[in-house]
Amino acid sequence: MTEVTRHLAKWVVDSKFDAIPAAVRQSGVRSMLNWTGCAVGGSRHETIDFAIRALKPFSGPAQASILGRSEKFDMLNAALINGMASHVFDFDDTHLKTIIHPAGPVASAVVAMAEHRPMTGAQMLHAFILGVEVECRIGNSVYPAHYDIGWHITGTAGVFGAAAAAGKILGLDEQRMIWALGVAGTQSSGFREMFGTMCKSFHPGAAARNGMAAALLAEQGFTSSNRVLEAPRGFAHVMSASRDFEEVTRGLGEVWETALNSYKPFACGIVIHPAIDGCIQLRNEHGLKAADVKSVELIVDPLVLELTGKRTPQTGLEGKFSVYHSCAAAIIHGAAGEREYADAVVRDAEIMTLRDKVQARARDDIREDEVFVEITLNDGRVLKKHVEHAIGSLERPMDDKALNAKFDGLARDVLPVAKADALRELCWKLEGLANAGDLAKAAAA
Amino acid sequence: MTEVTRHLAKWVVDSKFDAIPAAVRQSGVRSMLNWTGCAVGGSRHETIDFAIRALKPFSGPAQASILGRSEKFDMLNAALINGMASHVFDFDDTHLKTIIHPAGPVASAVVAMAEHRPMTGAQMLHAFILGVEVECRIGNSVYPAHYDIGWHITGTAGVFGAAAAAGKILGLDEQRMIWALGVAGTQSSGFREMFGTMCKSFHPGAAARNGMAAALLAEQGFTSSNRVLEAPRGFAHVMSASRDFEEVTRGLGEVWETALNSYKPFACGIVIHPAIDGCIQLRNEHGLKAADVKSVELIVDPLVLELTGKRTPQTGLEGKFSVYHSCAAAIIHGAAGEREYADAVVRDAEIMTLRDKVQARARDDIREDEVFVEITLNDGRVLKKHVEHAIGSLERPMDDKALNAKFDGLARDVLPVAKADALRELCWKLEGLANAGDLAKAAAA
Numbered sequence: 001m002t003e004v005t006r007h008l009a010k011w012v013v014d015s016k017f018d019a020i021p022a023a024v025r026q027s028g029v030r031s032m033l034n035w036t037g038c039a040v041g042g043s044r045h046e047t048i049d050f051a052i053r054a055l056k057p058f059s060g061p062a063q064a065s066i067l068g069r070s071e072k073f074d075m076l077n078a079a080l081i082n083g084m085a086s087h088v089f090d091f092d093d094t095h096l097k098t099i100i101h102p103a104g105p106v107a108s109a110v111v112a113m114a115e116h117r118p119m120t121g122a123q124m125l126h127a128f129i130l131g132v133e134v135e136c137r138i139g140n141s142v143y144p145a146h147y148d149i150g151w152h153i154t155g156t157a158g159v160f161g162a163a164a165a166a167g168k169i170l171g172l173d174e175q176r177m178i179w180a181l182g183v184a185g186t187q188s189s190g191f192r193e194m195f196g197t198m199c200k201s202f203h204p205g206a207a208a209r210n211g212m213a214a215a216l217l218a219e220q221g222f223t224s225s226n227r228v229l230e231a232p233r234g235f236a237h238v239m240s241a242s243r244d245f246e247e248v249t250r251g252l253g254e255v256w257e258t259a260l261n262s263y264k265p266f267a268c269g270i271v272i273h274p275a276i277d278g279c280i281q282l283r284n285e286h287g288l289k290a291a292d293v294k295s296v297e298l299i300v301d302p303l304v305l306e307l308t309g310k311r312t313p314q315t316g317l318e319g320k321f322s323v324y325h326s327c328a329a330a331i332i333h334g335a336a337g338e339r340e341y342a343d344a345v346v347r348d349a350e351i352m353t354l355r356d357k358v359q360a361r362a363r364d365d366i367r368e369d370e371v372f373v374e375i376t377l378n379d380g381r382v383l384k385k386h387v388e389h390a391i392g393s394l395e396r397p398m399d400d401k402a403l404n405a406k407f408d409g410l411a412r413d414v415l416p417v418a419k420a421d422a423l424r425e426l427c428w429k430l431e432g433l434a435n436a437g438d439l440a441k442a443a444a445a
Numbered sequence: 446m447t448e449v450t451r452h453l454a455k456w457v458v459d460s461k462f463d464a465i466p467a468a469v470r471q472s473g474v475r476s477m478l479n480w481t482g483c484a485v486g487g488s489r490h491e492t493i494d495f496a497i498r499a500l501k502p503f504s505g506p507a508q509a510s511i512l513g514r515s516e517k518f519d520m521l522n523a524a525l526i527n528g529m530a531s532h533v534f535d536f537d538d539t540h541l542k543t544i545i546h547p548a549g550p551v552a553s554a555v556v557a558m559a560e561h562r563p564m565t566g567a568q569m570l571h572a573f574i575l576g577v578e579v580e581c582r583i584g585n586s587v588y589p590a591h592y593d594i595g596w597h598i599t600g601t602a603g604v605f606g607a608a609a610a611a612g613k614i615l616g617l618d619e620q621r622m623i624w625a626l627g628v629a630g631t632q633s634s635g636f637r638e639m640f641g642t643m644c645k646s647f648h649p650g651a652a653a654r655n656g657m658a659a660a661l662l663a664e665q666g667f668t669s670s671n672r673v674l675e676a677p678r679g680f681a682h683v684m685s686a687s688r689d690f691e692e693v694t695r696g697l698g699e700v701w702e703t704a705l706n707s708y709k710p711f712a713c714g715i716v717i718h719p720a721i722d723g724c725i726q727l728r729n730e731h732g733l734k735a736a737d738v739k740s741v742e743l744i745v746d747p748l749v750l751e752l753t754g755k756r757t758p759q760t761g762l763e764g765k766f767s768v769y770h771s772c773a774a775a776i777i778h779g780a781a782g783e784r785e786y787a788d789a790v791v792r793d794a795e796i797m798t799l800r801d802k803v804q805a806r807a808r809d810d811i812r813e814d815e816v817f818v819e820i821t822l823n824d825g826r827v828l829k830k831h832v833e834h835a836i837g838s839l840e841r842p843m844d845d846k847a848l849n850a851k852f853d854g855l856a857r858d859v860l861p862v863a864k865a866d867a868l869r870e871l872c873w874k875l876e877g878l879a880n881a882g883d884l885a886k887a888a889a890a
């Protein structure tokens with residue numbers, strides 16, 4: 001395969017919505033619903049306040065809504081801000097093979113375009129699904145080597161997905177789609193070093209904006225290399241120690257990464273979910289109180305300690321990168337939603353005391369969605385739980401009812417209940433919408 | 446040195462203009478003059494037309510001029526577009542130790558800010574010099590390993606320089622300057638694969654815009670890692686195979702990279718300059734005509750073939766990456782300005798015939814500013830020239846008169862002569878300007 005980029009671009013250009021299986025389309029709808037809830041829910045976070053305050057004076061015409069807020073921005077800045085909001089709680093979707101959060105870069109781009117450039121719901125869904133395919137396949141081709149180096153793959157692969165989706169909406173021809181991927185790829189960026197800071201959610205937002213800008217530039221004839229993915233100085237060689245281009249091209253249109261998207265029941269990195277799940281199960285089964293607990297022992301996948309090993313988080317954001325805080329909150333509150341990652345909860349004395357009793361040990365044979373939890377009580381009892389597949393995994397997915405409950409928990413914190421509920425129902429009807437711009441309008445405060 | 450980023454940020458925050466040696470300030474003025482000429486000269490290139498057409502509908506208030514044109518943009522987009530224009534001819538400045546083009550990312554940021562946020566010429570010059578120090582020192586710390594991987598270092602290091610310069614103008618404190626560098630660094634991007642396409646000039650423009658945005662976000666309290674440069678998953682580890690942080694911090698305020706900036710007499714990559722210089726010298730000394738030439742043999746630094754080995758360029762842009770075209774043009778026209786890289790010149794039959802007679806051989810002991818040229822004539826004569834240091838090198842710098850002539854050649858192609866001349870004189874007076882925004886205003890068409 002010498003022309004990986006061209007092959008992928010041509011597939012996006014030629015794709016017909018009708019050829020996408022109904023189950024894949026439904027996965028796309030579920031992803032869009034989940035993204036919308038996350039973007040509305042995250043819209044009042046101070047990260048978004050700061051970004052809006054910084055960028056508003058330089059923003060263009062009021063073309064696109066900021067979900068959950070009253071401000072409007074030009075569609076490039078709206079993509080940036082909505083993309084940040086959708087990821088700021090670390091509560092968005094996850095492509096488990098790569099830990100990419102697929103919707104952030106892609107949905108943020110297409111939703112921001114829809115108010116300014118009329119499109120049907122089917123067009124939006126089609127572009128979204130193609131964008132997710134592009135980013136996840138590119139991610140597959142370099143994961144895990146690319147991630148191990150320190151790249152935040154949601155940003156680095158996401159920019160390609162945003163460009164493909166925006167390019168599909170613009171109706172780019174094959175050459176222009178190649179250029180769009182090239183202009184996008186040469187902006188690929190984002191360090192894992194930024195985890196735990198506001199820059200983490202900046203990455204999917206920037207990917208959405210930069211990918212959309214790449215498609216807009218390519219539309220005008222702005223050129224790039226034709227081989228951004230495969231060239232010796234292109235993405236897969238420069239930004240990864242190894243690569244497999246078959247992952248990009250094999251089974252296009254037959255195997256759909258969109259159908260492998262998953263949704264988080266807990267508002268933190270997916271790698272801690274098994275531990276939280278196990279702690280909540282033991283809590284509920286035994287009516288546990290924090291004061292009863294002598295120690296909590298976890299046996300976890302090594303990635304848990306690598307990504308979420310913060311022993312003494314100081315803020316809610318840092319709490320999301322602490323398996324210790326997360327398990328303490330799970331045992332005390334029986335949940336790990338956004339509320340359990342408020343600054344005050346992280347600094348709560350009862351939480352901190354229990355947090356210090358949590359120990360985690362990595363073992364190479366533990367899968368990412370697996371955990372062994374052992375809670376020793378002050379009365380000498382030892383409670384054990386082996387979670388084989390955490391809730392939210394492909395083997396134990398959240399059903400539509402659970403997705404709705406998650407959406408409500410996020411959207412009702414920001415919008416009036418009736419408005420939040422109407423938005424939820426609009427999301428389910430996305431494929432049939434005559435004007436997909438209605439989604440962003442309905443989500444604005 | 447465990448806190449490289451903090452050390453550098455603190456130095457920028459604490460820097461006083463008066464402490465900068467006069468010779469360094471004068472280097473800064475020369476760099477700004479050269480950048481202004483390049484930005485005006487490049488402003489009508491189709492790359493800029495395409496970018497303006499793509500981005501205008503999404504741009505903010507008319508805060509900043511596009512040099513050489515009548516459009517105004519918000520200061521973020523103006524930085525992007527002016528940065529592209531200043532590099533589109535590959536005629537801008539060069540920091541020879543790293544092949545960074547320092548002014549593109551930094552000057553484009555400060556000039557775009559100056560019309561919207563009043564500042565004196567001294568403030569602008571100060572911020573510019575600090576930005577150049579930051580980007581070149583960061584470049585020094587990872588060059589050549591970073592460049593060898595395939596990164597376009599002007600973009601990847603330039604974004605830090607733009608953030609530092611913009612942050613200095615905004616008066617950021619130490620913590621916010623650290624965040625500005627972090628938000629900038631996590632956007633660091635740009636592949637060498639894009640050389641020969643419009644994306645090459647996109648890189649310094651994007652660096653200018655993204656670095657400025659980073660400073661604006663940090664001003665509002667937007668957080669990043671405090672260790673973007675030195676962290677195991679930060680810039681210098683993720684994007685380079687080796688690094689030396691002493692290059693960032695050693696001799697700050699004593700040794701000035703700005704004083705090592707150089708200017709191109711020829712409108713192409715600096716690595717071909719020795720060959721062009723040698724060919725022009727032989728042409729002028731012997732009154733050469735193309736028809737007299739049987740063959741041209743070059744012995745060059747290996748980088749010449751790696752970067753500019755295009756045998757059969759099809760466009761002017763590709764011609765800049767062809768040592769063969771460049772030498773043919775030098776022998777026929779006695780110059781290698783922007784005119785010699787017009788599409789028509791690259792496709793000219795006489796040029797193409799002579800181009801095919803040029804051979805280049807790499808030898809490891811040839812320095813980057815050195816060449817051996819041997820021209821064999823049809824009458825059997827063999828003309829030889831050993832260029833030890835190409836014109837434009839630190840050993841044979843362009844003097845102010847030559848810089849003026851280069852400026853005139855660029856600016857008078859775009860602006861009326863009187864306006865171009867007034868702009869040139871304004872650039873020389875930069876340090877004393879009460880309102881640095883006058884520079885951009887004077888450069889607008």
